[in-house]
Amino acid sequence: MASCQTGALLCYHGKSAVVVSVSGDKIEIRTEGGNTKSVRPKDVEWIHPGPVRELPPSVLETPGLEEFLELIGEETLPFGEFAELLYSASTPAAFWSAYLLLNEGLWFTGSVGSGVKARPRAEIDAALNAAREKAESRERYNTLLERIRKNALRPEDRPFLCEVEELARGKSQNCRILRDLDIEATPEKAHQLLLRLGVWSLLEDPLPVRAGMDMENPSFELPPPPAEERTDWTGMVSLAIDNSFSGDPDDAVGFADGLLWVHVADPASVVTSGSEADLFAARAGENLYLPEKTVHMLPLSATERFGLGLQETNPAISFGIRIGDDGRPVLEKLLLSTVKVERLTYETARERMDRSPLAEIQTALARFREYRLRNGALLIRMPEVHLFLQDGNVCVEPVELTAERELVANAMLAAGAAAADFAVEKDIPMPFAAQSPVEERPGGDTLSAMHALRRACPPGCVIPTPAPHSGLGLPAYIRVTSPLRRYVDLLAHQQLRRYLRGEALLTGGELEERFLSAEKEGMFRRKLERQVNEYWTLVWLAQHPDWTGNAVAVNRAGESTTLLIEELAYEFKSRACVHAAMDEVLPVRLVSVDPAMLTAHFSILR
Structure with a gap:
């Protein structure tokens, strides 16, 4: 099979390629993407002498393999014979399809160079069961992602969201679910998702644990008081x-x-x-x-x-x-x-x-x-x-x-x-x-x-x-x-x-x-107290979505004005009141609040 002729089909880094020219100990190939490159013969697997007219070659429908397994028994077949016998053809498409089937590793073992042999029946059954379970797991996972997108979780979905909860608590840095949902894998985004799905309520505050705080009080015994004059x-x-x-x-x-x-x-x-x-x-x-x-x-x-x-x-x-x-x-x-x-x-x-x-x-x-x-x-x-x-x-x-x-x-x-x-x-x-x-x-x-x-x-x-x-x-x-x-x-x-x-x-x-x-x-603890107090203030606002009140302009930096809501001791910035005088009292209304992201937005009432 190691034919170096132009047009031969080969595999390079798991993808199909065709020989464009041969020069000494180098082969020029064209890959599936249309790129050409010079490689050494040992860097490729030779599949078919060609000529190849399309990349990748068409993948043929696999015939019934049970009869084929009985036919070849325990015999080791040369790869070419294996491909021709399986697909009743000697085309580049037949050889490429046989190569892909061999590399699945479910039914057969071997290589293009060493030949092909059927796996023992017990191994085939175990591999098929594992593949079936993997496919079913993938399907369940994709279905879970779809329910998350639609805010339609079921009670049995809760255990699968543990990794999201771990990220929200700062216990891990990666989360497959967020990655596959195209959501940035940050503790804040994880918390936001858990709130949106109703997995967590607003009363779940992850900030102390996320900061590495041990929330248990010390429990060791103190010694008795000393005998001293008072x-x-x-x-x-x-x-x-x-x-x-x-x-x-x-x-x-x-x-x-x-x-x-x-x-x-x-x-x-x-x-x-x-x-x-x-x-x-x-x-x-x-x-x-x-x-x-x-x-x-x-x-x-x-x-x-x-x-x-x-x-x-x-x-x-x-x-x-x-x-x-x-x-x-x-x-x-x-x-x-x-x-x-x-x-x-x-x-x-x-x-x-x-x-x-x-x-x-x-x-x-x-x-x-x-x-x-x-x-x-x-x-x-x-x-x-x-x-x-x-x-x-x-x-x-x-x-x-x-x-x-x-x-x-x-x-x-x-x-x-x-x-x-x-x-x-x-x-x-x-x-x-x-x-x-x-x-x-x-x-x-x-x-x-x-x-x-x-x-x-x-x-x-x-x-x-x-x-x-x-x-x-x-x-x-x-x-x-x-x-x-x-x-x-x-x-x-x-x-x-x-x-x-x-x-x-x-x-x-x-x-x-x-x-x-x-x-x-x-x-560190005082800073955490301020962050947690801000979180609970925002939860209070979330529990009062129709809140309106007054805010006082207390600072300005450029076009951004800092406003203070006295009744909540809460400050926020706004670009909508650049002409307000310092200490001017402005009526404001809550527009939206996101405790997970520690943000709230207000509109100025005119």
């Missing part, structure tokens, strides 16, 4: 004031002997440096607060044991702070204590603001607030909301800035400022929170001015040496009031406990080794 402050009226939905009360306020007292939960009494709980919390950085769930950095038992007001009495670290006439907070007393705490919401605290101890605390903190403002503190007032799920619905509640909230916020800042000055005075290395000043401070108190001010603020950082926190208007600051939910606070408490016990302190470098990774993870 000051009994159970006779002091101590109030833990927080949101009604807060579940981890780690600070409380009181007033005695002219001092503002800030009592803080003391998990550091059992979460010691290098312990399992400490290492886990350092990796977590801080609690993750999502509308659907809170993921804690410490076991839930830590909150149950140390959350102020959750037990009859609680161990605490207490900061006794004197706020002088100039408003500067000075830490006069730092001690381990036992406190009895009453929990209040901001709403119930409002009824007691003119009574002791809140009246005295409010007076002292008014001086502290003025002290901060004199030092350039930035008071950024932007809308805030609380998102939560209830009975399958997303709920949005405004978070209003009230005197009670401001009292608690300033009390915590006073504790951090006083602790920082104390650490500097006593030469205690600590994780100091710092922020550089705004280079150019926008003026005004409108929403657009607040928006510009927020964008102008440099990011804060944690460093092992004292430095000003310009945004807070403080010469030095340490976060010390949230050790149940933020690792840097817990680390500060561990260091303060070393000081109180007269033990060797961690150096600045040792502190930095501990807080750098925690801060990095904390930043």
Whole structure:
């Protein structure tokens, strides 16, 4: 068969080709696409001496193979004889058809050069069954794709969409179904498809898992509290004031002997440096607060044991702070204590603001607030909301800035400022929170001015040496009031406990080794919280498709205007209001929303 004559039929890389010319040890061929190329004889399979008049040759109908198998039995036939006997012809089409049948591998084995032999009957049956199952599987798959295109899934289709769900959760990077539907294989597109098909509801939030977040709370046991001396402050009226939905009360306020007292939960009494709980919390950085769930950095038992007001009495670290006439907070007393705490919401605290101890605390903190403002503190007032799920619905509640909230916020800042000055005075290395000043401070108190001010603020950082926190208007600051939910606070408490016990302190470098990774993870979690809150805001809009409301123009870049929907604390960009003045209120209507893609479109109502 190795005829080198012009017009001979051969196979090159699985496709038919014809010999155009022969020159020495090279053959010029023309392939099915009409291209010519020079090849070596060993690179081709010779099929038929030709002449070939068309490429590819016609494929003949295969005759009944059962009789043919009986005819040849176990005999090995030369390829040419095999082709002629099978198709009763010696044409290029007959030889090409025989070649294709041989290469299917179902009925025969061998090659053009070595001859052809029928496969054993058992092998043929197994191969035919496998081919049949493969064809049926392909048909079922194509039918599934068609149902997906028509949004007509059946219950039995659900298991086949697991690969789409894995992509939506970020567990895989490829998805055959999306590829065959000509849909870009991204987690967002997979999520979008699952929502369209009704496989997932809007209440399925894949963002945390997609970000690699372990959504389970730690469950290891904490050791029993150490035997240590504590000051009994159970006779002091101590109030833990927080949101009604807060579940981890780690600070409380009181007033005695002219001092503002800030009592803080003391998990550091059992979460010691290098312990399992400490290492886990350092990796977590801080609690993750999502509308659907809170993921804690410490076991839930830590909150149950140390959350102020959750037990009859609680161990605490207490900061006794004197706020002088100039408003500067000075830490006069730092001690381990036992406190009895009453929990209040901001709403119930409002009824007691003119009574002791809140009246005295409010007076002292008014001086502290003025002290901060004199030092350039930035008071950024932007809308805030609380998102939560209830009975399958997303709920949005405004978070209003009230005197009670401001009292608690300033009390915590006073504790951090006083602790920082104390650490500097006593030469205690600590994780100091710092922020550089705004280079150019926008003026005004409108929403657009607040928006510009927020964008102008440099990011804060944690460093092992004292430095000003310009945004807070403080010469030095340490976060010390949230050790149940933020690792840097817990680390500060561990260091303060070393000081109180007269033990060797961690150096600045040792502190930095501990807080750098925690801060990095904390930043990641805060970014995730913003993304998840955006997702649930868009779900709220999807649950209110006829929503209309007002949006305020707060920024403009070129022809794009940033609009803020205050009731949702949600921003979006529009090119339809380029002539709107800053802080102009515009009526808007929801046009479409796509939570999977984190997008919503609004029209401006004129």
